Amino acid sequence: CWRWRPEATSAASCVAEQPQQQSKGVSVVAGVVRVVSVVCIAGGSGLAPMVSILRGLAEAKGAATDAVLFYGARNARDVIAPDYFRSIPGFDPQTQYCPVVSDAGDADWSGPCGFLHEHLGTALPEDCTDLDFYIAGPPPMVEAVRRHLVLDRGIDVERLHYDRFF
Numbered sequence: 001c002w003r004w005r006p007e008a009t010s011a012a013s014c015v016a017e018q019p020q021q022q023s024k025g026v027s028v029v030a031g032v033v034r035v036v037s038v039v040c041i042a043g044g045s046g047l048a049p050m051v052s053i054l055r056g057l058a059e060a061k062g063a064a065t066d067a068v069l070f071y072g073a074r075n076a077r078d079v080i081a082p083d084y085f086r087s088i089p090g091f092d093p094q095t096q097y098c099p100v101v102s103d104a105g106d107a108d109w110s111g112p113c114g115f116l117h118e119h120l121g122t123a124l125p126e127d128c129t130d131l132d133f134y135i136a137g138p139p140p141m142v143e144a145v146r147r148h149l150v151l152d153r154g155i156d157v158e159r160l161h162y163d164r165f166f
Helices: 011-015 042-061 084-089 116-123 138-150
Strands: 025-027 033-034 037-043 069-071 099-100 132-137 160-164
Touching: 033 138, 037 042, 037 116, 037 138, 042 132, 042 138, 069 116, 084 138, 099 116, 116 138, 132 138
Parallel strands: 037 069, 037 132, 069 099, 132 160
Antiparallel strands: 025 033
């Protein structure tokens, strides 16, 4: 699961690996250094527009390497398998996809549990004011994520792009 890590290398060295990208954030997951500028957050059927955004990034930049996707599901059965995202150029579901389950129940689930906005509290970097956030899903989830990002994180509302699905 993707989780922001303290910078293990300088942003300059990450940009040197991917010179076409402007460094907005640096993450290190399992030794993989990534420059991240887009955070997609989806719940339920809100996944469809996030996949479209990731495909659009891949088309515009040649690869969706500077994005990360958080997906909230009610239980482990509702989690989308990582292989689903393999068709998006440059998107590595092992390091860029983080499903969060609100009710693990009796399922054999080893990933993050709880509400998506609560997981973001520990998964995002302390300063994420330079990142762009795309959010789609049920109205309560979208509102909780928006409140967390704006009130707790100080993200400018201009950096939030969202849609609520009723």
